[in-house]
Amino acid sequence: MKTKLTALAVTTALVAPAAMAQEMTIVSWGGAYSKSQLRAYHEPYTAKTGVSIINDDSSAEAVAKLRAMDEAGNVTWDVVDVVAADAIRLCDEGLAMEIDADTMLAAAPDGTSASEDFGDLLVSDCFIPQIVYSTTFGYRTDLVGDTAPTEICAVFDTDAYPGKRSLEKRPINNMEWALLCDGVAKSDVYDVLATPEGQDQALAKLDTIKDDVIWWSAGADTPQLLADGEVIMGSTYNGRLFSVIEEQKQPVAMLWDAQVFDLDGWIIPAGLSDERKAQALDYIMFATDTQRLADQAKYISYGPARKSSAPLVGKHADMGIDMAPHMPTDPENAKNTFLYNYEFWADYRDDIDAKFQAWLAK
Amino acid sequence: MSDATQPDTAIAGPVLAADGTPLKRSLARSLRVQKMRAMALIAPLLIFVLVSFIIPIGSMLFRSVENGMVEQTLPLTVVELQNWDASTGDLPDEQLYAAFVADMVVAIDAKRHTRLGTRLNYEQTGMSSLFRKSGRKIKKLDPATDGPFKEQLIDIDKKWGEHETWAVIKTHSVAITNGYFLNAIDMQRTPDGAQAQPEDKRILITLFKRTLIMSMIITCSCIALAYPVAWLLANLPARSANMLMILVLLPFWTSLLVRTSAWKVMLQQQGVINDVLVWLGMVSDASRLVLINNQTGTIIAMTHILLPFMILPMYSVMRTIQPTYLRAAKSMGATNWTAFWRVYFPLSVPGIGAGSILVFILSIGYYITPEIVGGTKGVFISNRIAYHISSSLNWGLAAALGTILLAVVLILYWAYDKIVGIDNVKLG
Numbered sequence: 001m002k003t004k005l006t007a008l009a010v011t012t013a014l015v016a017p018a019a020m021a022q023e024m025t026i027v028s029w030g031g032a033y034s035k036s037q038l039r040a041y042h043e044p045y046t047a048k049t050g051v052s053i054i055n056d057d058s059s060a061e062a063v064a065k066l067r068a069m070d071e072a073g074n075v076t077w078d079v080v081d082v083v084a085a086d087a088i089r090l091c092d093e094g095l096a097m098e099i100d101a102d103t104m105l106a107a108a109p110d111g112t113s114a115s116e117d118f119g120d121l122l123v124s125d126c127f128i129p130q131i132v133y134s135t136t137f138g139y140r141t142d143l144v145g146d147t148a149p150t151e152i153c154a155v156f157d158t159d160a161y162p163g164k165r166s167l168e169k170r171p172i173n174n175m176e177w178a179l180l181c182d183g184v185a186k187s188d189v190y191d192v193l194a195t196p197e198g199q200d201q202a203l204a205k206l207d208t209i210k211d212d213v214i215w216w217s218a219g220a221d222t223p224q225l226l227a228d229g230e231v232i233m234g235s236t237y238n239g240r241l242f243s244v245i246e247e248q249k250q251p252v253a254m255l256w257d258a259q260v261f262d263l264d265g266w267i268i269p270a271g272l273s274d275e276r277k278a279q280a281l282d283y284i285m286f287a288t289d290t291q292r293l294a295d296q297a298k299y300i301s302y303g304p305a306r307k308s309s310a311p312l313v314g315k316h317a318d319m320g321i322d323m324a325p326h327m328p329t330d331p332e333n334a335k336n337t338f339l340y341n342y343e344f345w346a347d348y349r350d351d352i353d354a355k356f357q358a359w360l361a362k
Numbered sequence: 363m364s365d366a367t368q369p370d371t372a373i374a375g376p377v378l379a380a381d382g383t384p385l386k387r388s389l390a391r392s393l394r395v396q397k398m399r400a401m402a403l404i405a406p407l408l409i410f411v412l413v414s415f416i417i418p419i420g421s422m423l424f425r426s427v428e429n430g431m432v433e434q435t436l437p438l439t440v441v442e443l444q445n446w447d448a449s450t451g452d453l454p455d456e457q458l459y460a461a462f463v464a465d466m467v468v469a470i471d472a473k474r475h476t477r478l479g480t481r482l483n484y485e486q487t488g489m490s491s492l493f494r495k496s497g498r499k500i501k502k503l504d505p506a507t508d509g510p511f512k513e514q515l516i517d518i519d520k521k522w523g524e525h526e527t528w529a530v531i532k533t534h535s536v537a538i539t540n541g542y543f544l545n546a547i548d549m550q551r552t553p554d555g556a557q558a559q560p561e562d563k564r565i566l567i568t569l570f571k572r573t574l575i576m577s578m579i580i581t582c583s584c585i586a587l588a589y590p591v592a593w594l595l596a597n598l599p600a601r602s603a604n605m606l607m608i609l610v611l612l613p614f615w616t617s618l619l620v621r622t623s624a625w626k627v628m629l630q631q632q633g634v635i636n637d638v639l640v641w642l643g644m645v646s647d648a649s650r651l652v653l654i655n656n657q658t659g660t661i662i663a664m665t666h667i668l669l670p671f672m673i674l675p676m677y678s679v680m681r682t683i684q685p686t687y688l689r690a691a692k693s694m695g696a697t698n699w700t701a702f703w704r705v706y707f708p709l710s711v712p713g714i715g716a717g718s719i720l721v722f723i724l725s726i727g728y729y730i731t732p733e734i735v736g737g738t739k740g741v742f743i744s745n746r747i748a749y750h751i752s753s754s755l756n757w758g759l760a761a762a763l764g765t766i767l768l769a770v771v772l773i774l775y776w777a778y779d780k781i782v783g784i785d786n787v788k789l790g
Contacts, residue, residue, distance in 0.1 A: 093755075
């Protein structure tokens with residue numbers, strides 16, 4: 001009996017490493033987003049290579065967990081989906097691998113190099129952009145009265161639009177919108193926000209609607225609050241609003257004005273074994289090529305990060321509606337936009353967040 | 363036992379056991395074997411507690427003071443900084459700049475300089491990009507040949523020519539720091555010693571106070587709600603008591619998140635409770651009650667969630683109270699109230715004590731429920747700890763906050779022991 005067990009243990013030990021290579025752990029956000037990745041990337045990749053993919057919905061805590069794994073010396077993730085700001089921090093902390101876009105990523109079908117195809121969106125040496133999403137407002141068409149809001153400052157106008165609004169419980173985006181509606185020119189927003197006076201100005205503007213705000217911390221909050229009629233308008237990610245409007249058919253419309261673009265994409269953790277690193281790179285090469293990025297937009301309303309993918313965006317796979325008009329990058333929606341200022345928030349996040357939280361608690 | 367044999371030995375020489383060895387040694391040996399066996403039996407638990415409890419808490423306590431990063435990343439600079447007097451207002455000399463470049467070249471090679479930038483950014487806004495941006499340019503310098511560096515560094519970024527930058531690095535270059543603890547109580551470590559944070563950044567003391575006060579309110583409302591339920595459970599006939607017990611336990615077995623989200627549906631302004639009140643005409647449609655996203659929401663939801671932790675210890679104590687005591691009191695002329703207050707209630711106090719300790723300790727560490735229903739005024743210190751663990755990555759500050767919370771609990775526990783007596787607590 002005992003020898004049998006030992007024999008079994010030895011076989012498992014011998015088989016295990018070989019099986020490992022056929023399996024990889026990919027970390028993402030869960031929900032509809034992971035499902036879109038499953039259908040656009042994971043399933044075709046498994047079909048092509050036979051590598052099975054394990055999903056782990058831990059992206060929300062990815063930075064802290066990667067740091068803990070690194071300290072424990074045992075990184076169990078192969079590819080991780082994070083927002084760009086987190087990718088920058090992981091890169092700073094030495095927890096993500098540096099990527100050379102031109103050699104490690106696929107070129108566009110017309111031969112344009114990857115670095116040119118992604119362009120400015122390569123905001124960190126470790127970051128491989130995947131989608132452009134935006135944080136923007138949705139409003140209840142039946143609760144805002146006869147004149148529907150068309151611009152961002154409607155959020156601060158409680159006379160014209162009485163009722164509750166939902167805003168994210170963090171300074172990022174809110175401070176910019178407040179300054180913008182307090183008469184600061186778009187090009188000066190970050191210069192103003194870098195000064196203590198500018199921060200006070202933004203908080204003073206937010207003060208005018210503080211009693212009318214419900215603060216959210218999860219992306220699903222605003223859609224639920226809108227659907228229940230708890231708020232008349234609220235900020236959230238554009239994909240969430242898309243599903244409220246198109247899938248759940250709620251009386252909600254988008255206010256694209258002053259939407260803030262942000263990026264989401266992949267990083268590969270630093271310190272993987274050569275074999276796993278090669279595997280992760282192979283996956284990344286496949287999953288971020290022009291066609292694959294365009295495919296993801298069939299399942300969720302986020303814009304592909306490659307310029308060359310934009311013309312390939314078609315109809316929603318299940319509902320059959322045209323996806324291009326729902327993309328945050330669509331010219332009609334992108335008349336007035338902001339791009340998340342990564343450099344600024346990397347520096348000011350701790351400071352302004354402390355002030356913002358102190359202000360909230362007052 | 364061995365003590366008892368001592369007088370005999372003194373009088374009549376060593377007492378021998380049956381096998382000829384001195385009795386004392388023989389007894390000690392057999393006791394040792396027993397002790398070893400007892401140790402072996404509790405060893406799994408001991409090792410488990412050590413590995414899963416003592417070591418993590420110890421390492422957390424250490425993290426709150428550990429600050430070796432500056433010294434490890436910039437060893438030569440830290441030595442030079444000892445010779446620099448920050449109080450004069452002069453910039454450091456060339457020697458320090460040269461040491462800094464030498465350190466940075468090594469750190470950039472190992473990709474450690476941005477990590478240091480993140481660390482120092484907790485203390486001084488702008489350090490993160492200063493280290494990241496300057497790193498790209500310093501990388502190209504050769505510490506041996508490219509000197510002098512003072513002008514070059516100031517050219518790379520004017521912040522290297524500011525007194526404050528170097529003062530911050532010097533202030534935080536000690537290997538063991540009180541900086542995180544100062545931050546945790548709304549103060550900061552400065553070149554001139556500990557100072558209060560500017561008023562618009564003070565938040566943590568408020569949160570500590572709020573956590574304690576609200577936990578006490580939650581504990582009190584749990585006592586008020588649980589006492590009658592526990593009494594019913596202990597005094598009803600078995601059939602109905604079992605039914606009631608299932609009703610108490612059912613929510614206990616339901617996922618915490620589901621229960622908290624259910625409260626959202628109940629309490630929001632367009633929610634069930636408000637709808638019913640409006641329908642009954644008790645509140646007007648325009649002035650619906652605000653029951654969620656504030657302290658009320660946190661208190662209601664957490665009282666509900668923690669209620670079983672109060673009911674169960676109370677119930678197990680009340681079951682042991684003999685009904686004959688009450689009958690005896692009444693037979694001697696006590697009214698119902700006197701019999702309850704003078705006889706039943708004092709006997710049930712150990713259950714209240716056990717439940718209160720459980721509920722209070724659980725609630726000061728609560729995080730997910732306040733986050734979902736607490737809005738801005740109903741969040742606890744643990745929400746801030748979570749923020750620093752997973753978002754800002756300031757683990758030192760998170761550890762300091764956690765340590766303070768732990769100390770507060772221990773002090774309260776000690777106070778409870780002094781006032782009520784921990785022997786009075788019974789879980790059954």
